[in-house]
Structure formats: C-alpha cells, structure tokens
Amino acid sequence: MQLSVLTSITGVVVLACILELLRRQQLREKYAAIWLAIGVVVAPLGFFPTVLNGVAHKIGVANGASLVLFAGFILVLLVCLHLSWEASRLEAETRILSEEVALVRSKVGEHTVLLEALKADRQRTGPRAEPAERHEPVGRHEPAKEEQEVQA
C-alpha cells in the first residue's frame, strides 16, 4: 500500500474534525481561523506528500517529509505556548472574579445587617412613617459612609 493513502486519509480526517468543531461553534473565531488555515494546508499535503520535496531541497532539508515533521513540531510547540499563555490569563481573570465575589458578598452581608436594623427601626416608630420611607432602600447603593458611622 502506498504511503499517500495513509497520509491523505489522515489529512481529510483532521480537516473534517476542524470543520465539525467549527460547525458546532465549539471553537472561538480566533482559534478557528488558525485551525482552518492549518487544515487547508495539511489536507492536500496528505494526497501529494512529495509536493514539498522541491521546497525542502531549496532550504537545505533532505526531503519533504522531514520538512513537514519539523514544521509540525514547531507548530505544536507554538500552540502549547499559546495555550499556557491563555491558561495564565484565564487564571488571572478568575482570580479577579473570585476577589470581586468576596468583596460583593461582604458588602451584601453588611447591607443585610443595615436593612434589618432599618426594618426594626421602622417597626418601632410605627406604621405611620412607612409610606415615606418605603423608597429609601432603593437609593442606598452607596452606604460606605453610613456603615462607618454605624460602626463608629
């Protein structure tokens, strides 16, 4: 059996995988472009593995297959580097998110305490004052100053 049978089948399968992932919208656009370009280059090479021999000779590589191996290795290396970078970035972003969550949660806790105090206060002063005060909690999104006064 000829080598080109194996390589052409592989090339087609890789391209099909990429297209299918794109079709299901599982790949973000920025990755999609890269992978589509890679697929389009790889698939024809599978059918005609010798097409790169000329290019290989010109740049000092013994034959086309070696050139493909070398280029493939460099590509995989770069992709790994890119993924490490993305993972670091995502980790930094999730860290920030978790910090925000913690800060918001502590703020909500403080607000709940304040709200309870307000409610208790209103119950003590009687229902007469209720309609006027009803709108107040809506406007209390910036209570940092008040909290300090309450604590002090």
Add this chain to the structure above:
Amino acid sequence: MNEQQKVLIILPAWNESEGLPSVLKEIQTKIPFADALVVDDGSSDDTARVAAEAGANVVRLPYNLGVGGAMRLGYRYAHEHDYDVAIQVDADGQHDPGFVPDLLAALDTVDLAIGARFAGVGDYAVRGPRKLAMGLLSVVLSRIARTKLTDTTSGFRACNRQLIEFFAHWYPVEYLGDTVESMVGAVRCGFTVRQVPVAMRERTTGTPSASPVKAMVYLGRAGFVLMLAMIRRMPERDISGRSPRTSIAGATK
C-alpha cells in the same frame, strides 16, 4: 503614628477555625484601635463563621487562592474602605500583635515595615541548611532594598496608604509572591522598606524542615522568584487612582 489613623489588620486564613478566636481576641485586647479583617481563603471548615462571631470583618473567597491571592483581596478591601495602614498578620498566632505599634512607628519614615525575627529580639531560631538558604536570600534582598533585611520571608508587615493602593492594583500571587516578590516590586517602584525587630512564637502546627534537599529546593525556588521579580515588567507607579497596566501577576481590570 497618630490617633486618627484607620488601621486594618489583615489575617489570611485557611482552615484556621481552631486558633483564630484566640488570635482575634489578642488583637482586640492589645490593639483595640485597629479593625481586623479575616480573609477566608476558601476554607472547608467554619473559619468564616468563627471569625465573624469573634467580631472580625470577614471576606470569603469562593475557592483557595493561596496567601498571595488572599492578601491582594485584603489590600483591595483596605483600599475600598479607605484605610491608612494595612498590617498583615498570620492567622496561626505566630505573630504577636503587641509589636504592631512598633511597625506603625516605623511607617513614619518608610512605606513598608517588615517585622523581622533574627533581628535581636526573641529566641526564634532556624538551624541547618535552611538557615544558610535564608541567610543568602536576605543578603541579596538587603542589597536590592538598600536596607538591612534579616527575615525576608516574614509575613508580618505593615504598609501605608500609598502602598495599599499600589498593592490593591498589583500584588504577586505566586509562590513567595506575598513576601519576596511583593517587596522587590515595591522597592523597584520607588517605595522604601525598613525592618523592625520582633519576636515570633513557634508555630503550633507544622515543623520547619531541616533537610538539606528541601533547603536547596527552597533556595532554588526563592532564587527563581527573585529573578522573575527583578526582570518582570512592573506597573507604572500611579497613585492618582487609575489602575496601572495589567499583567498576569497583578492583573486588575
């Protein structure tokens, strides 16, 4: 120090519910003018509840981020709540809050005051190869900071308002980031550092290792952290309130 200063004690805590009440009580009796903030670093026990019952403010991280991540959250809290001084204290009772006034006094002249063992006070001693490794590290860091530093990995440190703002926007979160890298970063951005001799108590949990292999690993990692800290791009020092340029170590959007 003056009496109007708002002082925040930041205690990064991970599963510290046993020791925390006594530590918080000691803080309240020895330095009643300071507020305590417990940063619950994704604990699986009831650290947050215990801390709240003991009268501390609590922020809870949804999952464990390590000391560096907890400290950055602490500095962000201090910055948002407009504190003048933030002091990092270990939640395991290693640090004696009685030395806090000494740190506050040092802040009159510098931006970052580090409570250091091996500086003449107390009988805390580290022996063996680890001592050698820590000694080497402290020599190098003393050169960088242009001041004598004998205990570079001390987690007992106070910083002033400008540094709180700086750390709220940029704080390294990786290994030794909360001690070595954050100090180098602050120095590189023009902040001043001085150490204050303090006594430290033996940790009740965990024993420092005396194995030479572990000391070498420690030295290697510390050296690597130090190298990264020296070559990493620092945020522009910016105290006008805008966030500095983002980076992985201290990204803030």
